[in-house]
Amino acid sequence: MATTSYDWTAHHALVRPDKEAVWDVRTDRRWTYAQFDARVEQVATVLQRDFGVNVADRVAVYAQNTAEIFEVQFACWKLGAIFVPLNWRLAGPELEYIAQDCTPKVLIHESGFTEAARALAAAAGIDRRLVWDGAVDGSQGGGTGAEPDSAAPYEEALASVSRADFVRADATHDTPLTVMYTSGTTGRPKGAIITHGMTFWTAVNQLEFFRTGPDMVNLAILPLFHTGGLNVFANPAFHWGGRNVVVHTFDPAAALALLDDAEVGITHFLGVPAHWLFMSQSPGFAQATLSTAVGMGVGGSPTPVELIRTWLTKGVVLQQAFGMTETSPIVMSQTREDAVSTIGAAGMAALHNTCRIVDETGGDVARGEIGELWVKGPNITPGYWNHPQATADAITDGWLHTGDAARQDEAGNYSIVDRWKDMYISGGENVYPAEVENVIYQVPGVAECAVIGVPDERWVEVGRAVIVRAPGSELDEAAVLRHCVAQLARFKVPKSVVFIDELPHNATGKILKRELRDHHGA
Numbered sequence: 001m002a003t004t005s006y007d008w009t010a011h012h013a014l015v016r017p018d019k020e021a022v023w024d025v026r027t028d029r030r031w032t033y034a035q036f037d038a039r040v041e042q043v044a045t046v047l048q049r050d051f052g053v054n055v056a057d058r059v060a061v062y063a064q065n066t067a068e069i070f071e072v073q074f075a076c077w078k079l080g081a082i083f084v085p086l087n088w089r090l091a092g093p094e095l096e097y098i099a100q101d102c103t104p105k106v107l108i109h110e111s112g113f114t115e116a117a118r119a120l121a122a123a124a125g126i127d128r129r130l131v132w133d134g135a136v137d138g139s140q141g142g143g144t145g146a147e148p149d150s151a152a153p154y155e156e157a158l159a160s161v162s163r164a165d166f167v168r169a170d171a172t173h174d175t176p177l178t179v180m181y182t183s184g185t186t187g188r189p190k191g192a193i194i195t196h197g198m199t200f201w202t203a204v205n206q207l208e209f210f211r212t213g214p215d216m217v218n219l220a221i222l223p224l225f226h227t228g229g230l231n232v233f234a235n236p237a238f239h240w241g242g243r244n245v246v247v248h249t250f251d252p253a254a255a256l257a258l259l260d261d262a263e264v265g266i267t268h269f270l271g272v273p274a275h276w277l278f279m280s281q282s283p284g285f286a287q288a289t290l291s292t293a294v295g296m297g298v299g300g301s302p303t304p305v306e307l308i309r310t311w312l313t314k315g316v317v318l319q320q321a322f323g324m325t326e327t328s329p330i331v332m333s334q335t336r337e338d339a340v341s342t343i344g345a346a347g348m349a350a351l352h353n354t355c356r357i358v359d360e361t362g363g364d365v366a367r368g369e370i371g372e373l374w375v376k377g378p379n380i381t382p383g384y385w386n387h388p389q390a391t392a393d394a395i396t397d398g399w400l401h402t403g404d405a406a407r408q409d410e411a412g413n414y415s416i417v418d419r420w421k422d423m424y425i426s427g428g429e430n431v432y433p434a435e436v437e438n439v440i441y442q443v444p445g446v447a448e449c450a451v452i453g454v455p456d457e458r459w460v461e462v463g464r465a466v467i468v469r470a471p472g473s474e475l476d477e478a479a480v481l482r483h484c485v486a487q488l489a490r491f492k493v494p495k496s497v498v499f500i501d502e503l504p505h506n507a508t509g510k511i512l513k514r515e516l517r518d519h520h521g522a
Contacts, residue, residue, distance in 0.1 A: 001354045002174050003173040004170075004173075005171040009036060009077075012037070013037035018032050018034065019241065021243060023246065025247050026066070027066075036070075036071070040078065041166070043072060044079050044166045046160070047106065048167065050152070053076075058105060059075075060099060061083070062088060062117055063132070064215060064247070065081065065115065065221070065224050068108075068110075069247075071316075077177060079166065084181075085193075086181075088188065088227060089429075094487075095120050099120055100223040106126070107121050109156070110131070111233065114131065116307075127150070130151060137264050141511070173378070176194070177198075178198055180325050202232070202328040203231075203345070203352075204277065204352060206233065207337075209334070210319065212236050212268065213240050215448075217267045218237040218243070220245065220271070221255055222271065227324070232270045232384070233270060252275075255275070256282050256284050257284060259279075262291055268295040270297040272298070278312065280310050290316050292505055294497050297318070298320055308343055321334070324402060325379070332347045332348055333413045342411075355376075356373075356399065372401060373404050373405070374396075374401055380395075425461055426453070426456075426459045426461050433451035443488070446468075446470065447468045447473075449466065449467045450513060451518050452521060459491075462496075464494055464497070465498070465500050466520055467500075468503055481497065503516070
């Protein structure tokens with residue numbers, strides 16, 4: 001029998017109604033659990049009554065971090081609908097592909113994205129939109145377009161609900177809750193299905209490593225369209241009845257000030273290495289005491305040892321962890337103690353999943369040898385939305401192929417030593433070269449191209465396009481980059497272009513990217 005998915009916000013509204021659940025820093029709005037759950041039920045009523053959203057319908061959200069994103073997610077939870085947070089950093093064509101793939105019944109967005117949302121809705125055939133205002137004064141605006149916006153105002157819609165009146169769904173742990181799009185090696189984003197059960201088990205898995213619980217106060221800075229932002233540690237805070245402090249965008253000095261404010265009392269925060277680096281370079285770092293830190297996570301890309309040591313001088317232990325969108329995301333992590341004694345490792349497998357390291361045939365390698373990391377457990381995606389072949393390719397007998405090369409030492413600690421595939425990570429965001437290459441091939445004068453990741457002091461890695469010009473072409477770097485800027489999210493745009501006479505190939509015609517990295521990766 002399938003396990004029932006219980007209603008987290010309704011539970012806490014009964015058990016701890018007066019406890020603060022959310023503080024939206026930008027607008028200085030604060031909701032207790034009773035207020036928060038009441039608003040979630042209003043959103044659920046509006047979505048079902050006015051927009052016809054029911055079980056398995058998709059609800060897309062296009063906004064920077066704000067408390068309303070959580071309201072929509074938990075409204076979908078109550079309705080059995082599917083929450084689709086859109087990456088606002090993506091270019092228009094990328095968003096259009098995603099919307100056409102998941103076919104949302106409604107698009108909810110903040111007013112600052114009104115023009116882009118109109119275009120997206122038109123391209124994807126989305127008839128209905130709901131808009132909330134990004135203004136600090138909280139007034140409901142009509143967007144930034146030249147024409148009056150036809151989207152329904154979010155706060156007005158909630159105010160129209162005299163009492164919650166919706167049909168609550170009987171969801172289980174197997175019910176899809178979120179479809180979160182992640183770039184794929186085929187050059188197109190894939191929607192990883194995240195179930196209610198995955199969201200529950202990742203909250204449980206974090207307890208052992210990061211000491212989460214009802215007293216936790218999470219600083220939600222990572223984008224909520226990202227699995228790290230949504231599910232480490234924001235949703236776990238809601239699961240345990242903790243508190244979320246939501247920040248619209250990352251500013252190093254402001255973030256450091258919040259972490260250092262004992263009255264705010266931030267206990268948990270997950271950042272990519274760039275977040276921790278920029279905060280350590282802020283003027284206030286020398287005086288910061290950071291007395292309330294409990295679980296400080298770092299992930300998304302390899303963390304420089306010196307950065308970990310810099311934060312240790314302030315008494316802050318950066319716990320390295322490994323995860324993926326498809327694993328919701330925690331697979332392994334260090335404890336606070338291991339983070340000091342085994343700097344550089346990714347830690348041990350979480351209690352409620354298991355790991356293997358395999359060779360190219362799928363057989364287990366010996367302890368200490370390098371192979372591909374496979375993961376299995378209740379926190380693993382059942383597959384990709386509308387992509388059965390991609391699901392079959394990625395999962396074997398319940399084992400998810402992570403695509404990352406790893407080793408395990410005799411003590412049981414795992415280390416991620418390289419990418420099994422060609423993906424690189426820039427500023428904490430995964431970039432798949434095939435997607436960028438597909439865009440570069442649209443440029444006239446490109447005969448052949450390959451994209452590799454190269455080291456960068458600011459972003460850890462950035463892209464470099466290696467191109468063979470077509471005969472007679474006078475294509476230059478500026479033209480390639482202009483085209484990429486128009487078609488790709490900024491973090492995917494290569495930082496440099498190199499022109500060569502011929503790309504190296506093996507006997508079957510495959511481009512040898514290892515040789516490109518050796519010769520053009522510095």
